[in-house]
Amino acid sequence: MGDGGLSKFQKRMNAIPKEVREAVKPALMKSAEETAAAMRTLAPVDSGDLRDSIAVTGPGQATPPYSQPGGSYTVPENAVSITAGNTDVRYAHLAEYGTKDTAAQAYFWPGFRLHRKRSLNRIKRAISKAVREAGK
Numbered sequence: 001m002g003d004g005g006l007s008k009f010q011k012r013m014n015a016i017p018k019e020v021r022e023a024v025k026p027a028l029m030k031s032a033e034e035t036a037a038a039m040r041t042l043a044p045v046d047s048g049d050l051r052d053s054i055a056v057t058g059p060g061q062a063t064p065p066y067s068q069p070g071g072s073y074t075v076p077e078n079a080v081s082i083t084a085g086n087t088d089v090r091y092a093h094l095a096e097y098g099t100k101d102t103a104a105q106a107y108f109w110p111g112f113r114l115h116r117k118r119s120l121n122r123i124k125r126a127i128s129k130a131v132r133e134a135g136k
Contacts, residue, residue, distance in 0.1 A: 031119035039111030
């Protein structure tokens with residue numbers, strides 16, 4: 001059974017010069033911080049714990065335990081993760097999607113959708129610039 005194209009993707013990533021990969025990190029982090037700020041603004045606030053649990057995790061770092069989506073994991077190179085929740089805030093998904101007794105108070109995915117296009121454009125520009133400069 002195949003690996004779903006993972007080895008092909010890894011081979012392509014390894015072919016990209018290290019300078020290009022490093023040059024994209026600031027654009028990734030800036031986009032993630034802007035998106036997280038929007039999520040914090042949209043988060044329902046009772047005590048502020050949920051809002052304060054929204055975290056940006058950079059490449060090679062581990063996300064907080066019990067964070068949503070996905071729990072604790074190490075973020076791969078050239079990726080950034082935005083999570084909500086931690087060891088004290090284990091209800092981030094319940095606020096986002098609601099329960100049978102409580103209406104959803106979406107904040108995570110609306111914040112993501114709000115900044116998606118701008119983030120993609122910033123990252124694409126950073127990649128193009130880095131490739132042009134690496135080719136010189």
